Amino acid sequence: MAIPQPKVFSPTEVGSLKSLVDTGIKEIPDAYVRPENERPTATPVYTESIPVIDLHDLDGPNRQDTVSAITKSCEEWGFFQVVNHGIPERVMEKMVEAHHRFFEQPEEEKAKYKAEGPQKPVIYGTSFTAKDERILEWRDFLLLMIGELNAQTAECWPPVIQDAGLEYASEVRKVAVKVLAALSESIGIPTILEKMMGYERVVLNYYPPCPNPDMTFGLSSHSDVGLLTVLLQDDVGGLQVFHNDRWVAVQPIRNAFVINVGDMLQVLSNGRFQSAEHRAVPSSSQTRISIPLFSAPKSDTLIEPIPELINEDNPVKYKSFTFGEYVAYFLNRSHSGKDDNLAFAKIS
Ligand code: OGA
Numbered sequence: 001m002a003i004p005q006p007k008v009f010s011p012t013e014v015g016s017l018k019s020l021v022d023t024g025i026k027e028i029p030d031a032y033v034r035p036e037n038e039r040p041t042a043t044p045v046y047t048e049s050i051p052v053i054d055l056h057d058l059d060g061p062n063r064q065d066t067v068s069a070i071t072k073s074c075e076e077w078g079f080f081q082v083v084n085h086g087i088p089e090r091v092m093e094k095m096v097e098a099h100h101r102f103f104e105q106p107e108e109e110k111a112k113y114k115a116e117g118p119q120k121p122v123i124y125g126t127s128f129t130a131k132d133e134r135i136l137e138w139r140d141f142l143l144l145m146i147g148e149l150n151a152q153t154a155e156c157w158p159p160v161i162q163d164a165g166l167e168y169a170s171e172v173r174k175v176a177v178k179v180l181a182a183l184s185e186s187i188g189i190p191t192i193l194e195k196m197m198g199y200e201r202v203v204l205n206y207y208p209p210c211p212n213p214d215m216t217f218g219l220s221s222h223s224d225v226g227l228l229t230v231l232l233q234d235d236v237g238g239l240q241v242f243h244n245d246r247w248v249a250v251q252p253i254r255n256a257f258v259i260n261v262g263d264m265l266q267v268l269s270n271g272r273f274q275s276a277e278h279r280a281v282p283s284s285s286q287t288r289i290s291i292p293l294f295s296a297p298k299s300d301t302l303i304e305p306i307p308e309l310i311n312e313d314n315p316v317k318y319k320s321f322t323f324g325e326y327v328a329y330f331l332n333r334s335h336s337g338k339d340d341n342l343a344f345a346k347i348s
């Protein structure tokens, strides 16, 4: 089965958000306004420290300590930042620069990449584009699909992204492998999680400045569907994670990556690792960018709790399904939180 594609509001339907903001609007259009009880300001947002893990020691005699730190963060937060991850600064800088160059192009140039038909390896769109999306999200994006990483992978991508994107994907993928390897070790079945990696998507998120940042989200509350997300962000800030029943603002750390557990890792671990619910708020004055790499299984991969983990004390919590089925369910709905995603997989 092919990976289902998101429905995309093409620039001819609603226009890109950037082109709208560039007209100098003083108020956000109604289509972006959330009901009062769903706004970024509806509940307090706390500043609390989120785990920061130095990956340097993964390759040395203190590996075990780092493996434990990663494991604990995945059990308690599903969310952490990593430093000393081994990705050259030059690779990150080049990608950020290419990101800005892509979005700053004329609309006609970007519009060449809007979705047409299924299985396009690149999609330019706006908002989230779920089938029943009720309220638009304050975001434009460019999605790059990556199966095999080879010279042909980037051929259909916008020229300004090709080099930077390929290098970025291959480097960031290594971080995902390192983290999944650590978690496999904790589970006690070496390499089992890395083996689930099937393909990646790199998304260039572009959040223009917003005249009413209290009324709308760049991305509203959701969990990521795959195994693991590794995200680079600039220093504007706006990412928030839900932890112990409250929203916590993630303080950007220069050159760090934010890592979050996706729903598939929660299912495979039978709930030991927690996928993280998160959201992004726009800035009133600055454009913010972020570049997540989503590592996911192949569409036809069977997902179920790892049988070796199941016993009398740890009964099976999730059913079996293919990853493609899960994605189809996700793309049919608005972003509406983590439980809404995982309802698909839960044994009731
Ligand atoms: C995402 C996401 C957060 C951000 O793209 O899934 O959660 O800070 N992005 O851009």
Ligand code: NI
Binding pocket: 222, 223, 224, 278
């Ligand atoms: Ni996300």
